Amino acid sequence: MSTTESNKAAVRGRLFFANPGPTNIPDSILRAVSQPTVDFMSASFLALYDGCMAGLKRILKTQQHIFFYTASGHGAWEAALVNVLSPGDTLLIVETGYFSQGWAEMAEALGVKVQTVAADWRRGVDVAALTAALAADTGHTIKAVGVVHNETATGVALSLPPIRAAMDATGHPALLMADTISSLGCFDFRMDEWGIDVVVGGSQKGLMLPTGMSFTGVSDKALAAHKTSTMPKHYLNWTAMMGRRHKSFIGTVPIAFFYGLAESLRLLEEEGLDRVFARHHRLAEATRRAVRAWSGNNGPQLFCLDPSRYSDSVTAIMMPDGFNADELRKVCFDRFNVSLGGGLGPLGGKVFRVGHMGDLNEPMILGTLAAVEMALSVCGIPHAKGGVDAAMAYLAQAPEAMAEAA
Ligand SMILES: *Cc1c(COP(=O)(O)O)cnc(C)c1O
Numbered sequence: 321m322s323t324t325e326s327n328k329a330a331v332r333g334r335l336f337f338a339n340p341g342p343t344n345i346p347d348s349i350l351r352a353v354s355q356p357t358v359d360f361m362s363a364s365f366l367a368l369y370d371g372c373m374a375g376l377k378r379i380l381k382t383q384q385h386i387f388f389y390t391a392s393g394h395g396a397w398e399a400a401l402v403n404v405l406s407p408g409d410t411l412l413i414v415e416t417g418y419f420s421q422g423w424a425e426m427a428e429a430l431g432v433k434v435q436t437v438a439a440d441w442r443r444g445v446d447v448a449a450l451t452a453a454l455a456a457d458t459g460h461t462i463k464a465v466g467v468v469h470n471e472t473a474t475g476v477a478l479s480l481p482p483i484r485a486a487m488d489a490t491g492h493p494a495l496l497m498a499d500t501i502s503s504l505g506c507f508d509f510r511m512d513e514w515g516i517d518v519v520v521g522g523s524q525k526g527l528m529l530p531t532g533m534s535f536t537g538v539s540d541k542a543l544a545a546h547k548t549s550t551m552p553k554h555y556l557n558w559t560a561m562m563g564r565r566h567k568s569f570i571g572t573v574p575i576a577f578f579y580g581l582a583e584s585l586r587l588l589e590e591e592g593l594d595r596v597f598a599r600h601h602r603l604a605e606a607t608r609r610a611v612r613a614w615s616g617n618n619g620p621q622l623f624c625l626d627p628s629r630y631s632d633s634v635t636a637i638m639m640p641d642g643f644n645a646d647e648l649r650k651v652c653f654d655r656f657n658v659s660l661g662g663g664l665g666p667l668g669g670k671v672f673r674v675g676h677m678g679d680l681n682e683p684m685i686l687g688t689l690a691a692v693e694m695a696l697s698v699c700g701i702p703h704a705k706g707g708v709d710a711a712m713a714y715l716a717q718a719p720e721a722m723a724e725a726a
Pocket of ligand 1: 393395419471499500501522
């Protein structure tokens with residue numbers, strides 16, 4: 321970033337941070353995490369900590385178990401794998417994109433055999449292909465199915481109940497593991513009702529916290545599988561964690577994260593989860609309407625081709641052939657103080673991403689969309705005008721009308 325920083329003309333006002341993680345941290349969370357250190361065994365901290373554990377269970381919609389890690393989301397990915405699998409076990413990964421590949425690569429590095437249900441990144445998996453893979457595994461060598469709920473690289477979200485239904489229909493006993501890092505706190509997720517055995521979550525996306533803490537929701541069934549797992553593990557070992565007062569953390573408890581989490585949970589529950597989800601949907605739909613308008617004249621397009629799988633937390637936008645997304649991002653950043661997400665893996669330069677998750681409202685998303693529309697002109701990228709107008713027209717509607725129009 322150093323070269324782009326040095327070119328920056330716009331230094332006053334807030335940076336409009338529109339990356340799909342990390343995300344904007346609300347002022348009240350910034351204040352909360354800056355409180356003085358206390359002993360993590362003190363009564364006052366334990367009360368706050370227990371409140372966080374109970375509150376996060378309400379967000380996950382579970383009555384089962386949670387383990388926390390002082391690590392970014394990758395740490396929780398690893399915890400999910402090493403705690404329930406054994407070397408040589410098979411993990412069935414449902415391909416979504418860059419993040420499903422990353423989780424699969426990690427499993428392979430740990431000595432797990434990975435089988436993949438392949439998918440077109442612009443549409444997501446055909447559930448029938450998953451059902452077929454499960455049905456073919458008559459010997460039940462697949463020990464777990466790994467799914468990314470919201471593929472942050474593509475803006476394609478996968479409904480989880482049909483995945484559970486595919487497993488139930490084939491009577492397959494594998495554990496169902498879901499990565500909710502970029503969906504939790506953004507759109508609906510129900511661990512217990514949907515029969516998810518291991519849920520992977522992180523701090524810096526929908527939960528609006530700094531990066532560096534992650535967690536897993538764990539079902540009784542997954543905990544039973546953990547008892548026979550022979551994968552080497554120590555810092556991430558659930559059995560060791562269960563022996564501690566905090567039922568997590570082998571070392572020092574990162575107290576500042578819990579000051580922040582308590583405030584994050586307070587904010588989410590003050591607004592009400594359903595209203596949080598409705599707000600994400602509104603801002604996402606406004607973004608999609610802007611992109612649809614720009615797509616005229618062979619302009620940029622929505623990367624996701626299945627409207628039933630549009631993500632309400634991130635939109636990936638594909639550039640017209642011959643135009644580089646990173647040039648557009650650079651103009652947005654240097655001239656307009658707007659930070660956008662780039663394309664990941666094979667999508668590098670081909671897509672840019674607008675994060676609309678966490679602490680975000682109408683004028684913030686409109687500011688971002690206006691910067692993109694200006695940058696499309698500045699860069700000479702073919703497009704049709706009127707994206708921001710389309711977003712404004714949508715957002716100006718009464719909330720009930722918006723729900724119907726969506
Ligand atoms: C961000 C993200 C990750 C990786 O999390 P880190 O905190 O960067 O380690 C994994 N999966 C998904 C879906 C993500 O969005």
